[in-house]
Amino acid sequence: xxYITSGKVLRVLLYICWMAESGVKQPLLTESxxxxxxTNQKINHRRRFRRCxxxxxxxxxxxxxxxxxxxxxxxESIFNKLHPSIRKVAIFLFLYLAVGAFCFYIVRxxxxxxxxxxVLDSVYFCIVTMTTVGYGDLVPNSVATKLLACxxxxxxxxxxxxxxxxxxxxxxxxxxxxxxKALNLRPKVGPTETTEEIETQxxxxxxxxxxxxxxxxxxxxxxxxxxVEKLDIVDAFYCVCSTITTLGYGDKSFSTKAxxxxxxxxxxxxxxxxxxxFLYIAELNTEKRRKxxxxxxxTKPMTNVDLEAADLDDNGIVGAAEFVIYxxxxxxxxxxxxxxxxxxxxxxLDVDQSGTLSTSDxxxxxxS
Amino acid sequence: xxYITSGKVLRVLLYICWMAESGVKQPLLTESxxxxxxTNQKINHRRRFRRCxxxxxxxxxxxxxxxxxxxxxxxESIFNKLHPSIRKVAIFLFLYLAVGAFCFYIVRxxxxxxxxxxVLDSVYFCIVTMTTVGYGDLVPNSVATKLLACxxxxxxxxxxxxxxxxxxxxxxxxxxxxxxKALNLRPKVGPTETTEEIETQxxxxxxxxxxxxxxxxxxxxxxxxxxVEKLDIVDAFYCVCSTITTLGYGDKSFSTKAxxxxxxxxxxxxxxxxxxxFLYIAELNTEKRRKxxxxxxxTKPMTNVDLEAADLDDNGIVGAAEFVIYxxxxxxxxxxxxxxxxxxxxxxLDVDQSGTLSTSDxxxxxxS
Numbered sequence: 023x024x025y026i027t028s029g030k031v032l033r034v035l036l037y038i039c040w041m042a043e044s045g046v047k048q049p050l051l052t053e054s055x056x057x058x059x060x061t062n063q064k065i066n067h068r069r070r071f072r073r074c075x076x077x078x079x080x081x082x083x084x085x086x087x088x089x090x091x092x093x094x095x096x097x098e099s100i101f102n103k104l105h106p107s108i109r110k111v112a113i114f115l116f117l118y119l120a121v122g123a124f125c126f127y128i129v130r131x132x133x134x135x136x137x138x139x140x141v142l143d144s145v146y147f148c149i150v151t152m153t154t155v156g157y158g159d160l161v162p163n164s165v166a167t168k169l170l171a172c173x174x175x176x177x178x179x180x181x182x183x184x185x186x187x188x189x190x191x192x193x194x195x196x197x198x199x200x201x202x203k204a205l206n207l208r209p210k211v212g213p214t215e216t217t218e219e220i221e222t223q224x225x226x227x228x229x230x231x232x233x234x235x236x237x238x239x240x241x242x243x244x245x246x247x248x249x250v251e252k253l254d255i256v257d258a259f260y261c262v263c264s265t266i267t268t269l270g271y272g273d274k275s276f277s278t279k280a281x282x283x284x285x286x287x288x289x290x291x292x293x294x295x296x297x298x299x300f301l302y303i304a305e306l307n308t309e310k311r312r313k314x315x316x317x318x319x320x321t322k323p324m325t326n327v328d329l330e331a332a333d334l335d336d337n338g339i340v341g342a343a344e345f346v347i348y349x350x351x352x353x354x355x356x357x358x359x360x361x362x363x364x365x366x367x368x369x370x371l372d373v374d375q376s377g378t379l380s381t382s383d384x385x386x387x388x389x390s
Numbered sequence: 391x392x393y394i395t396s397g398k399v400l401r402v403l404l405y406i407c408w409m410a411e412s413g414v415k416q417p418l419l420t421e422s423x424x425x426x427x428x429t430n431q432k433i434n435h436r437r438r439f440r441r442c443x444x445x446x447x448x449x450x451x452x453x454x455x456x457x458x459x460x461x462x463x464x465x466e467s468i469f470n471k472l473h474p475s476i477r478k479v480a481i482f483l484f485l486y487l488a489v490g491a492f493c494f495y496i497v498r499x500x501x502x503x504x505x506x507x508x509v510l511d512s513v514y515f516c517i518v519t520m521t522t523v524g525y526g527d528l529v530p531n532s533v534a535t536k537l538l539a540c541x542x543x544x545x546x547x548x549x550x551x552x553x554x555x556x557x558x559x560x561x562x563x564x565x566x567x568x569x570x571k572a573l574n575l576r577p578k579v580g581p582t583e584t585t586e587e588i589e590t591q592x593x594x595x596x597x598x599x600x601x602x603x604x605x606x607x608x609x610x611x612x613x614x615x616x617x618v619e620k621l622d623i624v625d626a627f628y629c630v631c632s633t634i635t636t637l638g639y640g641d642k643s644f645s646t647k648a649x650x651x652x653x654x655x656x657x658x659x660x661x662x663x664x665x666x667x668f669l670y671i672a673e674l675n676t677e678k679r680r681k682x683x684x685x686x687x688x689t690k691p692m693t694n695v696d697l698e699a700a701d702l703d704d705n706g707i708v709g710a711a712e713f714v715i716y717x718x719x720x721x722x723x724x725x726x727x728x729x730x731x732x733x734x735x736x737x738x739l740d741v742d743q744s745g746t747l748s749t750s751d752x753x754x755x756x757x758s
Contacts, residue, residue, distance in 0.1 A: 156637035158526050163641075165624045171639075172631040179635055183668055256533045263540040267547055269524035271539075272640055273531075300551055320735050326752055334711050340747040342736050343702050343711035349732045355724055364717045367688050368710050379708040384694055 107188040118181055122148035122174055132164035138279045146282040152178025153293040155265055158272035186297055225309055229302040236299055239292040240266070246288070247274075251281050266292040312353075319352045335377060475556040486549055490516035490542055500532035506647045514650040520546025521661040523633055526640035554665055593677055597670040604667055607660040608634070614656070615642075619649050634660040680721075687720045703745060 126133065126144040136159050137143055147160045151174050162168045240262055247258035253274060261274035276285040332340045332348035340348075350356050372379055373386040494501065494512040504527050505511055515528050519542050530536045608630055615626035621642060629642035644653040700708045700716035708716075718724050740747055741754040 151637060154522070154635050154637045156524070156632065156639045158638075158640040161639045161641040162628075168624060168628040171637075172628060175631060175635045175637050179668065183672065187672060256536060260530075260536040260540060263543060264524065267522050267543045268636060269519060269522045269539075269543050270526075270638065271524045271529045272526040273529040300547065304551065304555060316731065320731065324739055324747070324752060324755070326749055329747060329749065329752060332747075335709065338748065341703065341709060341711060342733060342745065343709060343715050345736045345739075345747060346729055346732045347711050347714055349735070350724055350728060353728075355728060356718055360718060360721075360723060361714055363684065363688065364714045365710060367717070368713045371692055371713075377710065379692070379697060379700075379713060380706065381694055381697065384692060384697060387692070 111185050111188050114181055114184065118152065118177065119145060119148055122152070125170055125174075126167075129162075129164070129167050129170065132162065132167045133160050134163040135160035136277050138277075138282055142279065142282050145286055146276070148174065148178075149286050149289050150270070151175050153182065153289055154179065154268045155270035155289060155293065156268075156272070157270045157275040159275040159277065182294070182297070185294060186301065225302060225305050229299065229306060232295060232299045232302060236266075236292070236295045239288065239295055243288055243292065246281075246284055247276075250284070251276060251278060262292075265289055266296045268293055316353055319349060322352075479553050479556050482549055482552065486520065486545065487513060487516055490520070493538055493542075494535075497530075497532070497535050497538065500530065500535045501528050502531040503528035504645050506645075506650055510647065510650050513654055514644070516542065516546075517654050517657050518638070519543050520549065521657055522547065522550075522636045523638035523657060523661065524636075524640070525638045525643040527643040527645065550662070550665070553662060554669065593670060593673050597667065597674060600663060600667045600670060604634075604660070604663045607656065607663055611656055611660065614649075614652055615644075618652070619644060619646060630660075633657055634664045636661055684721055687717060690720075 123141060123144040126147050127140055130140055130144060133143075133147065143160060149155075150157055150160070151171055154175060156175075162171045240259075243262040243265070244255070244258045247253045247261055248255055251258070253261065257274050263269075264271050264274070276282050328348070329340055332344050334344045334347065347356070347361060351358070351361070368379070371383060371387060373383045376383075491509060491512040494515050495508055498508055498512060501511075501515065511528060517523075518525055518528070519539055522543060524543075530539045608627075611630040611633070612623070612626045615621045615629055616623055619626075621629065625642050631637075632639050632642070644650050696716070697708055700712050702712045702715065715724070715729060719726070719729070736747070739751060739755060741751050744751075
């Protein structure tokens with residue numbers, strides 16, 4: 023964790039706090055850039071180009087496509103206050119565990135191993151299978167249960183994937199905000215701070231949040247195994263490591279009733295937490311490489327050949343927007359395909375075929 | 391696999407074959423678009439904008455940053471012919487297994503369970519730990535080995551992550567090309583085919599390739615366990631499923647010498663294969679949602695407010711390039727930050743401050 027300096031973390035904390043308090047939802051970056059020039063005019067000495075300030079990332083929800091969603095009145099229960107993607111994941115998880123527990127409860131006599139309570143064991147077996155920990159303290163010992171376990175491990179993996187892609191990132195962001203509020207920090211974003219830096223810090227801060235949460239889970243798990251399952255401290259730590267990595271040798275596992283109740287929640291949280299941590303590390307690496315590429319593209323000297331290639335409308339000069347497209351393409355941010363698709367739309371909108379869009383094109387389009 | 395029609399797969403096969411034969415490396419999309427208009431002029435009836443044809447994704451290698459790499463003479467062994475990222479992964483994997491096997495061989499008397507051969511068991515234990523299968527047929531039973539296993543499972547997970555992010559995708563692409571060559575197919579890319587379609591098909595084709603490879607691995611694994619390890623067919627299939635998902639209950643595992651030699655290669659390949667398959671499924675979903683968003687942004691009617699916001703240089707009219715930037719920003723492809731960074735570079739390059747770049751700016755920059 024050498025790349026996360028405490029200063030960086032603090033600045034991100036402050037930034038996030040400020041975002042949270044000003045009620046900004048999305049997009050964080052666009053808004054903050056609009057604010058920066060106002061607070062410090064000195065940086066702006068050569069800026070002649072306006073920021074296309076009202077072109078944020080379109081707030082797209084599939085519901086808007088048919089225009090039906092949003093008009094429905096909604097009850098204000100806590101469940102409905104949840105983010106839609108979290109709600110979806112929660113429903114899937116509930117269904118998975120309900121169906122899984124039911125199935126394995128029915129065939130509970132065809133599962134060999136250390137038993138505690140019928141329903142509890144079924145749910146515990148579901149969680150151990152779904153997260154692919156697979157201790158082996160409970161194993162299916164009939165053809166039917168073996169095939170059932172195969173079905174549940176594949177669907178469980180898909181569900182874990184869904185959780186990681188939809189829910190986890192959102193929850194980590196929420197946690198950050200809560201943490202900042204608890205620490206009672208106030209915004210002090212410096213004007214010299216570029217949003218690029220903030221974005222990278224955001225990822226490394228998420229990384230740090232998950233890491234702290236993971237450490238807490240490891241400590242709690244080790245303590246629990248020592249106190250409740252009566253394992254010695256090394257065995258407890260070894261069992262914790264073997265569980266969160268989904269290794270699950272199975273020589274040490276949760277064998278008491280209390281242990282299994284704890285395990286249901288703890289295994290799910292800790293395995294997801296470690297997976298999310300690895301995902302953030304990967305994101306940090308990608309971010310770093312992307313920034314190197316951006317720096318390289320920007321410092322590359324411009325030649326006449328580049329100039330000709332960048333000249334989209336073939337008028338001999340390269341405008342600011344043409345230059346932006348050319349460079350972003352070099353950076354791999356956008357592809358020729360992206361440009362072509364939008365250009366086709368442009369040619370369709372350019373009713374008077376002047377090569378530019380103006381208010382006359384808009385009124386012509388509306389009248390026709 | 392309902393979304394992959396045989397026609398689609400075939401078209402991608404053809405496309406990939408064509409790319410492979412024409413020797414095109416990167417970027418696939420840019421090149422193919424330049425070719426399309428030449429072969430079919432009819433589509434082009436309203437196209438007034440040139441494709442910035444020589445602005446491909448910059449072929450960036452970190453070595454170019456210091457200008458040292460590439461000048462070194464290299465021996466032409468097979469190992470050196472490998473893609474750099476594959477080579478890196480292979481070195482890491484070799485080091486990991488060498489160090490792991492050595493460590494666990496030293497402490498082999500502190501590992502309990504079914505033994506076959508000292509070195510073989512150490513490598514097998516390494517693979518089972520690294521992929522987080524963790525059967526539990528071999529378990530560490532001293533403090534030192536337990537802590538060693540903890541270290542190796544975390545570093546193994548990181549290594550598997552590296553393999554998935556660097557090597558696997560590249561290998562799948564290679565496989566496709568080989569498959570196409572073996573089937574002796576010839577390119578017949580239709581002119582009506584957009585590159586967007588090709589891109590999506592590329593992902594779904596990769597998905598199909600991995601799926602086929604996974605099926606082969608499942609069949610081979612099941613057959614091997616039935617014949618060599620003398621398991622009945624259901625148990626063999628159950629053991630295969632429990633292994634490739636890294637579940638590893640451990641009631642059924644590889645206990646013979648031949649079985650463990652096979653397991654070393656088979657476990658590594660099959661677990662990576664399934665993980666890669668899930669990654670491709672996720673990529674397909676992202677692609678699908680991205681396309682929905684693009685369609686939504688493009689069909690949204692343009693208003694005077696949009697027009698004003700898109701007008702980057704504030705001259706009252708919106709050029710093609712400005713329109714492209716505005717729409718790509720709405721699609722979330724690029725951020726305000728990306729634009730700002732490039733605009734700063736533009737203002738620096740625009741020596742005569744005309745608001746456009748021309749050959750005079752280039753010569754002024756070179757002379758100064």
